Every structure is written in C-alpha cells, then in structure tokens.
Amino acid sequence: MGVFGIILSLALLMYLAYRGITVLVLAPILALLAAFFSGGVALLPTYTEVFMVNLANYAKAYFPLFLLGAIFGKLMDETGAAKAIAHWIVEKVGKDRAILAIVLSCGVLTYGGVSLFVVAFAVYPLAAALFRETGTPKRLIPACIALGSFTFTMTALPGTPQIQNAIPIPFFKTDAYAAPILGIIAGILMFVLGTYWLQMRAKRFIANGEGYLPDGIVDETAAAAEAGLEKPLPSVGMAILPIIIVLVLNFFLSKIYFPGQEQALVPILEKYNTTPGKVIGIWSIIIALVVSILFIVVTNFKRINMMETINKGAYGSMLAILNTASEVGYGNVIAGLAAFAIIKEGILGIAPGNPLIGTAISVNVLAGITGSASGGMSIALGAMGETFYNLALQNGINPEVLHRITTLSCGGFDSLPHNGAVITLLGICGLNHKQSYADIGMVSVVIPVITTIVAIILGTMGIV
Structure with a gap:
C-alpha cells in the first residue's frame, strides 16, 4: 500500500499541476496522502517537522x-539590454538566418543569467517581426526560444548562473564550472541537433506552402508585441557588460580567489x-x-525607475522559490x-556500478512528474544525492561529472506538456x-535526453 500511495500521490501531483492547481497547495496535501497510505506515520508532525523544515532549508x-x-x-x-543584445545578434547573423539568430539571442541572455x-x-x-519578414512559420518561435533558453545554456555550458547549475554544488562539493569539457560537448550537441531540426522543419513547412501563419489564423499578438521594439535601446557594449561581469567574476571567485582562501x-x-x-x-x-546588478543600477539610474524595477524583480522571485521549495x-x-x-x-539496481545512470533516471523522472527542472533535481538529490556521491567516489567517477550529468538530466523530461514554462511560453x-x-x-525533451545518454558514455570514459 505504501508504494501504491507514492505512485498515486505522484500521479495526482502531475495531473493536478497540469490542470493549473498551484503546487503550494498540492505539495503538502499529496505528501500527506502518501504518508497516510504508508500507515503508522503521524500526519501533523510529518507536515511541520519534515515538509516545512525541508521547505525552509x-x-x-x-x-x-x-x-x-x-x-x-x-x-x-527594463533597461532594454536584453533586446539590444538580441538585435545585435540578428544584425550580425543575418535576417535570412532567423532561426539561428533567435536561438543565439536566447542562448546569450540565459547564459548570462537572465x-x-x-x-x-x-x-x-x-522573433515575431523577423519570422514575418522572412516568411518563417510562426509556430516554430516557441521551439527556438525553448532551444536557446531551456537546454544547453541552462544545463550544459560550464559557468551558467542558472539555478539548475547551482543546486548540485553543495551535494557534490563542486562549482558552476564542473566538468567543462563534458558540458561544452553536450552543449554543442544540443545546439547543433536542435538548430538542424528547426531549420529542417521550417524548410518542410515552407515547401508545403505555409508562410508566417497558416491559412485562416489571425496573429492577434503581433502588433502589441512589436510595439515594444520602438523603445530606445542602449548600445550593445553597455548591454552585454553585465553578462560579462557575471561570467568573469563567477569564474575568478570560484576557481581562483576562494580556493586560495580555503584553509x-x-x-x-x-x-x-x-x-x-x-x-x-x-x-x-x-x-x-x-x-x-550594482553596475546596471549605476549606469542606468536615470533611464528607468530603479526602485520599481527592483521591487518587481524581488516580488517575482517569491513565487518561484516557494513553488520549488514546496516540491522539495x-x-x-x-x-x-x-x-x-x-x-x-x-533505481539503484538498474545500474549498480554506474551512479551516473541512476542519477540520470531519477532526476529525469522526478523532473517530468513535477514539471520542474529545479524541483525534480532537488527532490532526487535530497533523497539520493549522498548515495550517488559516495557511489561515484567508490567507482572512481569524478564528482564534477556527476554534477554535469545531474544538470543535463533535469533538462529532459521537465519540458513535458504540463511544464509551467512551456505553458507560459506558448x-x-x-x-x-x-x-x-x-x-x-523535440528540442527540449528528445534531444536533451539523447545528449544525456552520450554524456554518460563520455563521463564513464573519464572525460571531464
């Protein structure tokens, strides 16, 4: 009955989250449902001393x-820096390469921490203006943004400040630049395969006579969206400096300064x-x-309402952290x-001699069930992170490889149809x-899963 209760609880979490019920409500209720089926578990202490304590931690x-x-x-x-970078990339890549330009624009921004x-x-x-001008089907815009934002810059490239790359750090005693060679190979693989797929699909749609919009569909979002392109933008140099600061300073502190102060x-x-x-x-x-952030504030103090912008950002972070913490x-x-x-x-019995496989399966499955890359990863590491770490050491596997496989795995099944980011993007x-x-x-589930398999093989061979 205990196993049935866990399966029922997970199934309800996935279904009800897809139906739009917040995990802030679902998580504690369904956790206690699973505890109830297990029998002999006190529900109120489980809620206050297990659920809430781990949420707070x-x-x-x-x-x-x-x-x-x-x-x-x-x-x-708000400063227009993100749009300025995207404009510059489109200008350099060329409007005739609309798909590549949008993927690269998203990639640069997310790798920089946006x-x-x-x-x-x-x-x-x-993207809407560019795809209309070139006759590229609009239906591919979400996949282009997903490829640039949900995949190689979120999970693969070393140094990315996205939360998915930070969560494994305390579990495996690594840093954001863990397994750089493996991460770069995985990132290139996802980028190349994803871009090839989207370009192939675009050619097929256009060959079948489809333009920016299929016949009979009215683009109600275009005018409002493109109105934002008329606002004055900063120079690309000033726009990209904050991203460079994040990447360079993160590397210096994690690889040079703090390790020198470790004793x-x-x-x-x-x-x-x-x-x-x-x-x-x-x-x-x-x-x-x-x-x-301080650099942006100082250099743009008179351009925007700083207090309002910072407040909006701070308030926006609350729901994200509470949703993920509730899943944890x-x-x-x-x-x-x-x-x-x-x-x-x-899970451990699937490949007892290779913790990379156990990690990949557990993180992928839990990310898929919860519809959250960070949530699924946190659940898996909270339950089995120490076990995977010890197994890696016992089998001579570098913890950096374990870190990178973990991040790659969270970016697979997380993008199933019920994922909140997918719904928001659409x-x-x-x-x-x-x-x-x-x-x-294809670009955010199938190709990342294939990439993770390749990375496991390379990691097992000792590539770090």
Missing part, C-alpha cells in the same frame, strides 16, 4: 540566487557546520550577480517513507500545444 540555501537572478533579469529587461521567462518576453517581439575558511565555517566545498560555488554566483518539501516527505526504500533500490507567443509542442518536445 531549501529557501535558506537558494533564496539569494532566486532573488538576485530575478532582479538581474528584470533590470536587463531568467528564461524574461528572455521569452524580451525576444518574442523581435583560512575551514575554521570559520566549522562554527556553522559546513565546509568550503559546499558554499564556495554559491558564494561566487551571489557576489557576481550583486556586482552586476514534498520530495523529502516521500523520501522518508519506508516504501520509498523499495523505489530507491529499484501564451507569450499566442500559440497552443497542438500548433507548437511537437517541436518544443
């Missing part, structure tokens, strides 16, 4: 990243029951984002049930699942 560890990332993204949006939601709002107006940090951190390996990566990203609380309740030991043994573009999800699914 997650918020403590990652709230600064959510907060600073949201503020940074909002500033890049949240995928901000990227979608910033790039869509440009001095040990006695200090012992008082807080932690180690340098667990916090250096997080500290580096926090400082890099703070410095970049849910996952830790499930992980503490006796029946979960059966499921855990089943809404921004004025399209529906029937029109665009097949291509979104």
